[in-house]
Amino acid sequence: MATTGNLFVVSAPSGAGKTTLVNMLLERDPQVRLSVSCTTRAPRAGEQNGREYNFVDIAAFAAMRERGDFLEWAEVHGNFYGTSREWLAGQLNAGHDVLLEIDWQGARQVRRIFPDAVTIFILPPSLAELERRLRGRGQDADDVIQSRIAAALGEMRHVGEFDFAIMNNDLQVALADLAAVARSARLRMASQRACQPELFRFLELKD
Numbered sequence: 001m002a003t004t005g006n007l008f009v010v011s012a013p014s015g016a017g018k019t020t021l022v023n024m025l026l027e028r029d030p031q032v033r034l035s036v037s038c039t040t041r042a043p044r045a046g047e048q049n050g051r052e053y054n055f056v057d058i059a060a061f062a063a064m065r066e067r068g069d070f071l072e073w074a075e076v077h078g079n080f081y082g083t084s085r086e087w088l089a090g091q092l093n094a095g096h097d098v099l100l101e102i103d104w105q106g107a108r109q110v111r112r113i114f115p116d117a118v119t120i121f122i123l124p125p126s127l128a129e130l131e132r133r134l135r136g137r138g139q140d141a142d143d144v145i146q147s148r149i150a151a152a153l154g155e156m157r158h159v160g161e162f163d164f165a166i167m168n169n170d171l172q173v174a175l176a177d178l179a180a181v182a183r184s185a186r187l188r189m190a191s192q193r194a195c196q197p198e199l200f201r202f203l204e205l206k207d
């Protein structure tokens with residue numbers, strides 16, 4: 001699929017601070033648009049339909065999947081998640097950069113379809129810190145926390161499939177790192193060529 005916008009894929013285990021980091025990037029970089037996924041999981045307190053996710057039931061998700069509406073989809077922690085194919089293609093074709101906040105399974109599917117996608121994995125500073133963050137979320141039972149840690153480790157084992165790894169030790173440093181990745185992606189030749197077609201056509205004329 002020929003596109004003009006850059007596609008960024010950001011994955012992380014829960015507790016790595018991915019959503020905070022992504023929201024900070026979106027705030028300072030209006031060129032990047034966030035894809036809102038469909039999910040069958042129930043909304044959490046404070047989440048709004050159409051903002052964090054499009055919340056749908058399993059039957060609706062299955063119907064969309066059968067129709068081929070999803071560019072990628074995956075089951076994560078017993079819920080289904082999917083990225084809208086049509087919205088994404090529209091944004092990229094209009095020259096916008098798009099960021100997908102999806103898990104490693106989705107990243108794998110996206111990489112196959114868009115080999116030029118820039119994939120980024122956010123890591124917590126250490127396993128001890130990750131455990132502290134996952135524990136700090138509430139008064140969950142120990143077995144719940146243990147299974148969360150196991151799930152986080154399972155996600156992190158896929159770090160090597162990504163183009164970039166960012167350690168979220170200090171939020172401001174991690175944000176600068178993420179912004180640097182976005183900026184350098186825009187300087188890639190294919191991206192510059194798409195932004196300045198006439199100049200490049202002229203410069204690349206063969207004698």
Ligand code: 5GP
Nearest residue numbers: 037073074076081082083101102103105106
């Ligand atoms: P949560 O339910 O905590 O918001 O997200 C759980 C996991 O699902 C996270 O790793 C998140 O990145 C991932 N996720 C969210 N949307 C999508 C999607 O559209 N596709 C895939 N593959 N994963 C997603």
